[in-house]
Amino acid sequence: MLQNNIGNGFGLPIYFLAGREYYDNGSKMNEDSYDVYVNNDYMGKHTLFAQNEDVTAITDFLHEQGFHNMSLEVKGDHIVVHSESEEDVQQMEKALRVFLQNR
Template identity: 45%
Template sequence: METYNQNGLPPIRPYGYGSDTGQVKSAHDEIDVYVNDEFIGKKMLLTQTEDANDIGDFLKLQGVENVTTEINGDHYVIKSDNPERLKQVLEVYLQNR
């Protein structure tokens, strides 16, 4: 039951008070992208529907094959036998996003 003050309005609380803020995307969510443990850049997550797997989907659309991906916290690590081509594709992607 909500308790109201004398003017009949609910108490003022900070944004997100009492809610599950773990489900709310922060305005500055970003993922660090690595190729074979070398930092390439940051991927900004601008909408609720964006996530790290969008990077892998983009690579498939660009014809990049034979890569493995791993998400470790806010790090997206891509392993490849041909890292130079992969780095070029990712640098352009990260600059445009």
């Protein structure tokens, strides 16, 4: 803590928050990153670069690829895509690997 002896002479403290990135307006400071899984298989890392981007980009992509019988679950920094169909799982894994590598 440094003392500020300028002004009225009361020595008001000046606090520094070094290394803190904080905004009250809710704006995103850094990229959010998620580990992506299909059922229990790790596919890769998905980073949200844009301010308005969210995890629904994965479901949007999978729907565009023709996958509709699946659900998405977000647990902390993990995105888990669930599917009952083993055939769909294999095809989703291939599609998601390409999606994650191209980002």
